[in-house]
Amino acid sequence: MIIFRVVKCxxxxxxxxxxxxxxxxxxxxxxxxxxxxxxxxxxxxGAMAVSAFHVDSGSNPYYFATNIEYVxxxxxxxxxxxxxxxxxxxxxxxxxxxxxxxxxxxxxxxAPFSIRLTTLKSGKTIVADDVIPAGWNPGETYxxxxxxxx
Numbered sequence: 001m002i003i004f005r006v007v008k009c010x011x012x013x014x015x016x017x018x019x020x021x022x023x024x025x026x027x028x029x030x031x032x033x034x035x036x037x038x039x040x041x042x043x044x045x046g047a048m049a050v051s052a053f054h055v056d057s058g059s060n061p062y063y064f065a066t067n068i069e070y071v072x073x074x075x076x077x078x079x080x081x082x083x084x085x086x087x088x089x090x091x092x093x094x095x096x097x098x099x100x101x102x103x104x105x106x107x108x109x110x111a112p113f114s115i116r117l118t119t120l121k122s123g124k125t126i127v128a129d130d131v132i133p134a135g136w137n138p139g140e141t142y143x144x145x146x147x148x149x150x
Contacts (some may be wrong), residue, residue: 051147053115053131056100057139064109065102066132069141071117073148077101078120084110085134111136117148124148 008019022040051072056065064082071077080101081090087110093101103109113132118125128144136142 051128051144052141053128053144054141055132055136055138056102059138061108062106063102063104064113065096065100066115068099068101068115068117071099071148073119073122073124076120077117078123079116079118081116081118082109083114083116085112085130086110090116119148 003024005022005024006019007022020040052069054067054069056067059065068077068080077095077099080093080095082093082103083090091103091105093103096102111132111134112130113136114127114129115131116125116127126146126148128146131144132142
């Protein structure tokens with residue numbers, strides 16, 4: 001038997017409150033001790049989370065690195081770019097490791113920063129305008145209002 005349900009994450013700052021549709025295809029026979037337990041794909045889990053940019057603790061006006069959190073869609077970023085305040089040009093960031101992208105261009109960066117994400121597989125692009133505010137702090141997480149559609 002296949003069952004369709006809608007679930008959403010609530011009660012945590014990382015939750016978007018947006019529901020996702022799930023398909024229940026089977027039940028774990030040994031899991032009956034708990035009322036609810038779902039093994040969700042990364043796409044489904046990400047769809048329920050608030051996308052965010054966590055500023056690396058080593059960041060400063062000359063070096064900026066961010067951990068890009070809860071990206072919907074393909075889950076494979078090909079390119080991340082940063083645009084400074086009052087600038088029309090985008091700086092390409094380098095992938096440091098995992099989901100951490102960095103920019104070290106040798107001159108002080110002027111916030112607020114907009115960040116443009118491009119996926120590898122589909123080539124889709126989104127822009128988080130002014131997502132990193134003026135007066136940003138290393139170690140802080142800044143929530144985004146944009147994300148790829150699933």
